[in-house]
Amino acid sequence: MTAAFQQCIHPDCGARFDTSQILTSCPACGSLLDVCYNWDQVPVPRSLREFEKRWLSRLNPVDFSGVWRFRELLPFATDKQIVTIGEGQTILQKNDLLAGRCGMRPGTLFLQYEGQNPSGSFKDNGMTAASTHAHQVGARMTACASTGNTSASLAIYAGVTGLFRCVVFVGSGRIAYGKLSQALDYGARTIQIRGDFDDALARVRQICSKHPIYLCNSVNPFRLEGQKTIMYRVLEGLGWQVPDWIVVPGGNLGNSSAFGKAFLELKQLGLIDRIPRLAIINARGACTLDRLVNEGGLKWNQGRPSSEQIGQFYTQMDRDQNKASTLASAIEINRPVNLEKALRAIDVCDGIVRSVSDQEIIDARAMIASCGFGCEPASGATIAGVQLLRKQGLIAASDRVVCILTGHQLKDPDLTVAYHSNDSALREKKLGPSGVRETIWSNAPVVVDNDEAAILRAIGIN
Ligand SMILES: *Cc1c(COP(=O)(O)O)cnc(C)c1O
Ligand SMILES: [Zn+2]
Numbered sequence: 001m002t003a004a005f006q007q008c009i010h011p012d013c014g015a016r017f018d019t020s021q022i023l024t025s026c027p028a029c030g031s032l033l034d035v036c037y038n039w040d041q042v043p044v045p046r047s048l049r050e051f052e053k054r055w056l057s058r059l060n061p062v063d064f065s066g067v068w069r070f071r072e073l074l075p076f077a078t079d080k081q082i083v084t085i086g087e088g089q090t091i092l093q094k095n096d097l098l099a100g101r102c103g104m105r106p107g108t109l110f111l112q113y114e115g116q117n118p119s120g121s122f123k124d125n126g127m128t129a130a131s132t133h134a135h136q137v138g139a140r141m142t143a144c145a146s147t148g149n150t151s152a153s154l155a156i157y158a159g160v161t162g163l164f165r166c167v168v169f170v171g172s173g174r175i176a177y178g179k180l181s182q183a184l185d186y187g188a189r190t191i192q193i194r195g196d197f198d199d200a201l202a203r204v205r206q207i208c209s210k211h212p213i214y215l216c217n218s219v220n221p222f223r224l225e226g227q228k229t230i231m232y233r234v235l236e237g238l239g240w241q242v243p244d245w246i247v248v249p250g251g252n253l254g255n256s257s258a259f260g261k262a263f264l265e266l267k268q269l270g271l272i273d274r275i276p277r278l279a280i281i282n283a284r285g286a287c288t289l290d291r292l293v294n295e296g297g298l299k300w301n302q303g304r305p306s307s308e309q310i311g312q313f314y315t316q317m318d319r320d321q322n323k324a325s326t327l328a329s330a331i332e333i334n335r336p337v338n339l340e341k342a343l344r345a346i347d348v349c350d351g352i353v354r355s356v357s358d359q360e361i362i363d364a365r366a367m368i369a370s371c372g373f374g375c376e377p378a379s380g381a382t383i384a385g386v387q388l389l390r391k392q393g394l395i396a397a398s399d400r401v402v403c404i405l406t407g408h409q410l411k412d413p414d415l416t417v418a419y420h421s422n423d424s425a426l427r428e429k430k431l432g433p434s435g436v437r438e439t440i441w442s443n444a445p446v447v448v449d450n451d452e453a454a455i456l457r458a459i460g461i462n
Helices: 048-057 068-073 096-101 124-135 149-161 177-185 197-210 221-227 230-239 253-268 287-294 307-319 339-348 359-369 377-391 415-422 425-433 452-459
Strands: 004-008 033-037 092-094 109-113 141-146 164-172 191-192 245-249 276-284 352-354 401-403
Touching: 033 221, 048 068, 048 230, 048 415, 068 230, 068 253, 092 230, 096 109, 096 359, 124 141, 124 149, 124 221, 141 149, 141 197, 149 164, 164 177, 164 197, 177 191, 177 415, 197 339, 221 230, 221 253, 221 415, 230 253, 245 253, 245 377, 253 276, 276 287, 276 339, 276 377, 287 307, 287 339, 287 352, 352 359, 352 377, 359 377, 359 415, 359 425, 377 401, 377 415
Parallel strands: 109 401, 141 164, 164 191, 245 276, 245 401, 276 352
Antiparallel strands: 004 033, 092 109
């Protein structure tokens, strides 16, 4: 019926499976799976420009969706099977003010604002695709583990479409209240386990493997197909020109992986002539990829990255009881499930990995906000990364750079208020050591008596 199939990414295995199977790893060897296509059976347009015609037929929900209007590039479902709630109406915007503050020339820095999605994060791009596949295979119950946004996204798809029930697993540590409140509001059965995200994910994977529950984390290869479209919209926003750099925060590395696959496929299909470089930015308190790549020299190695090296790294991490810890809760992940696919993306995109501190993340987040874009801490890692790469001379002032702002400002208002407050106890409580220092972006509310003269003085009118 479709040209799609699932395939194990390991070159020594490469086992293929029908899209009707519900899998999150290769049953033969345990590696990750890709959704692949027989492209000669797909009516792919000869030019990416053709996709712009879909803007004219936006009354059709599958043309309205910012994911499915590119459906020939993720052709695993029929139009009737597609589950969409109008996701992907997101925009690429040039921001010269921010460019200036990062030492870049005007016209070079672009923000892809994924906070505009229905649930307020990029996750909806993936969840529409996972939901579509869940619907295709007749799933009755879905699940995910989440640092917050995945659960908010799955909860909205389950709640609004009524096609399946959903259960979300969150850790007991850091979870932004904006996100938790969404899962509760949209009616997800919310299970808070003792443990962190990595524990919650391991548990939900185990439960889903034993029971008929459809898993929607980014080990689900269909989810990543939806996330490819973020790159299609970026190219569309640039008049189908390829930028020099894509900068993305790295958590479970689903986005990084999806972006690499998107560009690889576009190149293979002859729809682009070059591939941008990818910069994946970790938080220093959750920087497995950075350490493996930059200290360990881990490489994709044509599909054979050293599993001994990865295994040793995790063994040591467990021995040291090293748990992920960062204010950027969306990327507080020490065992990124898409590690291998991210290595492939780095290979495809001549990519690099960097880590930035929480201080740099929260300052960058506030700076982005001061330029008109409200985003959550994890998204701030992108601009912190740009600042670092400018300093290191890897990004030139004239390079065209696209930062993916992954989640909305209002996901995590506690942190923002603490950042701006001059109540040092609050700052320290919410921000830890990173909260101790005030910055030029801090903008504390002024407390005054309800008295005209005092108020005028506070406003600066004498
Ligand atoms: C999920 C998430 C990330 C991490 O993305 P990965 O694809 O897991 O690397 C970053 N930022 C926000 C806001 C997120 O919700
Ligand atoms: Zn395999």
